[in-house]
Amino acid sequence: MVAESTLILLGDPSDPDFEFNGRQIIDLTEDTAVSISGEEMSSDALTFSVKCEDATLAAAAYATQITIVRNALVKSTFFLRYVEQTKENIYQIEATSAVGLLSKEYFYGGYYTGQTLQTVVTSIINTNGLDTTMTEHPEIISLLQYDEGVASIPIYGWIKITDKREALYQVLLSQGVRLMKGENGTLLLTGLYNYTPADIADENIFVGGSTEYAEDVSLIEVTEHTFTYNPVYDEPAKLFDNTNSQSAGTKFIAVFNTDSPILTTPTFSGLTVYYWNCNAAIVTGTGTISAGKSRHTESVISRKISENAEGRTVSVRDCTLITTQNSEVFADRLYNYYKNVVMTARADIKKIDERCGARVRLTNSLGQKITGFISKMTERASGIIKAGCEIISGYTPTAPGGGYSHAVLLTGSGSWTVPESVFQQTTPRIKVIMIGGGTGGGSGYAGEKGGQCHYGLTYGEVTGGAGGAHGEGGEGGKIYTVTINNPAASYNYSCGAGGAGGAASSSHSTSNPGSAGGDTSFGSYSSASGARSDIGITSFFNGKVYGKKMDFDTYGATINNFTKGGRGGFAWWQNGGLSWQAPEIALDVYTNYPNYTIYNGGSAGNARTASSEIPDTTDGWVIKGGRGGGAAAGGNGGNGSSALQVATAYMSGRGGKGADATIVPPKASSSWNGASYEDRFWGCGGLPGCGGGGGGQGGTVYEPAFAGSGRTYSYANGGDGGNGGVGGQGGDGCIIIYY
Amino acid sequence: MATTKIIVDEVEYNIRIRYETLRRAFEIYEGPNSGTAINGKMIRDIIGTKYWYQIDIEADPADPESYDSFYQMISSPDESHEVTFPYGQTTITFDAVIQSGEDKFMGMVGGKNRWSGLSITFMALEPQRG
Numbered sequence: 131m132v133a134e135s136t137l138i139l140l141g142d143p144s145d146p147d148f149e150f151n152g153r154q155i156i157d158l159t160e161d162t163a164v165s166i167s168g169e170e171m172s173s174d175a176l177t178f179s180v181k182c183e184d185a186t187l188a189a190a191a192y193a194t195q196i197t198i199v200r201n202a203l204v205k206s207t208f209f210l211r212y213v214e215q216t217k218e219n220i221y222q223i224e225a226t227s228a229v230g231l232l233s234k235e236y237f238y239g240g241y242y243t244g245q246t247l248q249t250v251v252t253s254i255i256n257t258n259g260l261d262t263t264m265t266e267h268p269e270i271i272s273l274l275q276y277d278e279g280v281a282s283i284p285i286y287g288w289i290k291i292t293d294k295r296e297a298l299y300q301v302l303l304s305q306g307v308r309l310m311k312g313e314n315g316t317l318l319l320t321g322l323y324n325y326t327p328a329d330i331a332d333e334n335i336f337v338g339g340s341t342e343y344a345e346d347v348s349l350i351e352v353t354e355h356t357f358t359y360n361p362v363y364d365e366p367a368k369l370f371d372n373t374n375s376q377s378a379g380t381k382f383i384a385v386f387n388t389d390s391p392i393l394t395t396p397t398f399s400g401l402t403v404y405y406w407n408c409n410a411a412i413v414t415g416t417g418t419i420s421a422g423k424s425r426h427t428e429s430v431i432s433r434k435i436s437e438n439a440e441g442r443t444v445s446v447r448d449c450t451l452i453t454t455q456n457s458e459v460f461a462d463r464l465y466n467y468y469k470n471v472v473m474t475a476r477a478d479i480k481k482i483d484e485r486c487g488a489r490v491r492l493t494n495s496l497g498q499k500i501t502g503f504i505s506k507m508t509e510r511a512s513g514i515i516k517a518g519c520e521i522i523s524g525y526t527p528t529a530p531g532g533g534y535s536h537a538v539l540l541t542g543s544g545s546w547t548v549p550e551s552v553f554q555q556t557t558p559r560i561k562v563i564m565i566g567g568g569t570g571g572g573s574g575y576a577g578e579k580g581g582q583c584h585y586g587l588t589y590g591e592v593t594g595g596a597g598g599a600h601g602e603g604g605e606g607g608k609i610y611t612v613t614i615n616n617p618a619a620s621y622n623y624s625c626g627a628g629g630a631g632g633a634a635s636s637s638h639s640t641s642n643p644g645s646a647g648g649d650t651s652f653g654s655y656s657s658a659s660g661a662r663s664d665i666g667i668t669s670f671f672n673g674k675v676y677g678k679k680m681d682f683d684t685y686g687a688t689i690n691n692f693t694k695g696g697r698g699g700f701a702w703w704q705n706g707g708l709s710w711q712a713p714e715i716a717l718d719v720y721t722n723y724p725n726y727t728i729y730n731g732g733s734a735g736n737a738r739t740a741s742s743e744i745p746d747t748t749d750g751w752v753i754k755g756g757r758g759g760g761a762a763a764g765g766n767g768g769n770g771s772s773a774l775q776v777a778t779a780y781m782s783g784r785g786g787k788g789a790d791a792t793i794v795p796p797k798a799s800s801s802w803n804g805a806s807y808e809d810r811f812w813g814c815g816g817l818p819g820c821g822g823g824g825g826g827q828g829g830t831v832y833e834p835a836f837a838g839s840g841r842t843y844s845y846a847n848g849g850d851g852g853n854g855g856v857g858g859q860g861g862d863g864c865i866i867i868y869y
Numbered sequence: 870m871a872t873t874k875i876i877v878d879e880v881e882y883n884i885r886i887r888y889e890t891l892r893r894a895f896e897i898y899e900g901p902n903s904g905t906a907i908n909g910k911m912i913r914d915i916i917g918t919k920y921w922y923q924i925d926i927e928a929d930p931a932d933p934e935s936y937d938s939f940y941q942m943i944s945s946p947d948e949s950h951e952v953t954f955p956y957g958q959t960t961i962t963f964d965a966v967i968q969s970g971e972d973k974f975m976g977m978v979g980g981k982n983r984w985s986g987l988s989i990t991f992m993a994l995e996p997q998r999g
Contacts, residue, residue: 131900131916131995153995332908478904480912493907512900513914 567647580848
């Protein structure tokens with residue numbers, strides 16, 4: 131039996147299905163908890179027994195709302211788990227909080243780029259993460275209250291497929307927000323604050339209790355998660371395939387086979403798609419889903435608390451909502467907790483109005499007056515409520531949320547003034563990413579010298595000189611990141627210039643590499659302390675990539691195909707006659723992309739008969755002109771020479787020279803190809819030089835025509851290959867600052 | 870003999886209460902949350918007040934059947950009985966637990982068995998006020 135002022139309502143509290151007063155309630159226990167460090171999120175529990183003559187109580191539905199009322203005020207809200215009849219007219223009921231209810235349901239996650247905490251929390255509670263029209267738990271949504279500033283906290287990062295409780299926990303953990311019982315049975319999303327503590331009088335503290343000093347924690351380690359997607363490096367992979375299954379006529383959820391979020395639009399083949407996100411899709415039909423997977427990189431932020439080698443290391447590794455944006459603040463929050471918590475006091479109190487998360491002052495079991503937060507509370511109702519409490523003392527909480535909210539890009543050189551808003555933070559802090567100048571692009575390779583075509587050689591046995599390949603894109607500048615706490619008012623900075631491209635190459639097998647770019651400095655820090663990265667670094671707020679190795683994703687595959695030199699022309703014997711392959715063209719795609727200029731291969735030289743020179747257009751005898759040289763970006767291939775006759779001596783024509791690649795690639799970070807790409811060039815490697823054109827094949831000879839004629843003949847050489855072009859200059863360095 | 874009426878389960882029995890044998894008592898009933906505070910004060914977990922009534926019964930010689938009915942009723946294996954007793958200048962009605970009783974056979978008079986010395990304690994099933 132409990133105090134008559136207690137009421138338990140089952141169902142809609144304004145029109146309950148069952149109502150029990152204190153006389154009908156045999157016993158009642160309520161367990162609540164709020165993790166003061168924020169590292170846990172528990173499900174509150176309610177257990178009670180009642181006398182009830184209505185047997186339909188046993189059939190009360192799962193998740194029926196249960197409201198605890200005391201002295202006409204709503205104190206708690208729970209949701210039914212099960213009812214068990216223990217005796218005639220006696221029922222035991224177990225219930226859980228909204229958090230417990232959510233642990234039974236799946237959430238298909240999401241990737242967040244600054245959506246508000248309220249938006250994300252509502253999505254978790256009300257939907258499966260895919261179907262945005264769902265409203266699964268309006269009863270829980272109606273209970274939520276957001277403390278000032280909490281609802282608008284931006285959320286960044288990934289939530290993988292998990293249960294809703296875990297998803298909600300990750301959101302709250304990442305932002306230092308607690309979910310605790312509010313007034314009138316509401317659920318309050320709030321931070322912990324240094325409120326004026328409420329006194330618990332000695333006359334309300336039971337004899338007994340205990341005091342435990344805090345464990346020694348020596349190190350905090352927080353894993354920061356970054357997800358990047360690069361269409362060049364991250365090739366499409368099959369995420370889902372049900373082609374071996376019966377066609378599914380009803381909607382189902384296709385879970386992507388990936389351990390990182392999909393950050394590009396997947397290709398859905400054969401499936402009808404209704405909703406999709408980074409982890410899964412709602413579809414019908416039979417087919418496949420493909421997309422490039424993002425890369426997941428982890429870095430550890432650490433905070434040393436003590437030198438004690440025996441001390442424990444507290445690690446938070448798996449919260450993928452801890453990103454560049456909030457990792458420092460998160461680590462600070464844990465550091466502040468473990469550095470300052472002194473003791474945990476346990477005491478039974480006569481509960482007046484205390485609740486979990488409240489800041490209280492009381493006498494502990496050692497007779498000391500302490501101030502702390504109630505982290506756990508087990509309430510047993512009778513005439514009074516006796517509450518077993520755990521109180522964490524010594525901790526001064528920091529505000530929820532926080533982290534970086536702005537980014538600035540510096541180029542060139544000058545002085546940067548730290549914004550005033552930085553100094554208004556609890557811990558003034560900026561994060562500086564220095565990216566050195568990119569290395570110049572490698573030169574193109576020279577074209578290959580054309581060959582000779584002897585009588586009878588067939589296709590495959592003869593070729594013109596191969597065009598030279600384009601060079602390698604330059605490496606990105608070195609990247610160095612530093613976090614500056616309590617920054618100075620301003621900093622001088624200087625961004626390194628991009629390195630020069632490699633000099634033109636006359637070798638078909640060698641490219642001249644570009645020069646390294648200059649270092650970028652910010653105050654006393656320098657990018658020279660960092661390292662290069664093929665994939666560069668992604669700016670957290672705008673998703674642009676800086677400081678990466680030059681590749682072709684910026685321009686498209688077309689450039690990859692056409693920055694090489696053209697092959698020289700060639701001829702071969704086939705079916706008793708000659709066939710020809712014209713020299714290849716080349717394109718200059720650098721000068722006016724996406725438009726381009728075509729460069730052509732050279733023409734073939736004239737042939738000679740026994741009596742005259744004729745255009746080399748027929749299969750007649752006798753001795754042929756050289757084939758044309760291949761084109762290169764910036765020039766047409768050279769023409770093949772005509773066949774020669776001196777008295778009775780004949781020589782076939784020399785192949786045309788391959789064109790030199792003379793187009794100079796634009797400097798990375800120039801305004802080439804429009805401003806939309808411009809930011810991506812900063813710190814990037816230089817564009818590759820173009821390949822030279824291949825030499826044309828030397829002219830061929832119809833040898834049977836010379837047999838017994840008294841004339842002699844010889845084969846001319848193929849044309850020389852053209853030089854590979856110079857590489858492009860690397861992009862100038864830059865600095866990204868988060869604050 | 871007193872003329873006080875005894876009503877049990879809404880039935881009035883024609884029996885007599887021996888003079889000056891109706892006694893009452895109370896107990897402030899406390900729950901499991903009672904204890905002692907660190908400053909030495911009691912922390913009380915008051916559920917309510919339980920009342921006790923004790924009476925000695927005699928049969929009306931002219932109506933021994935009524936006594937027999939009363940005996941049959943109070944010795945029935947029921948959880949409780951609703952009883953009404955004097956309370957101040959009025960009455961109090963509550964569910965009472967009867968756990969035991971004993972009387973003595975006094976022989977036969979006028980062809981009827983006589984019983985005497987029945988003493989009953991009525992203990993409140995649950996606290997009355999709280």
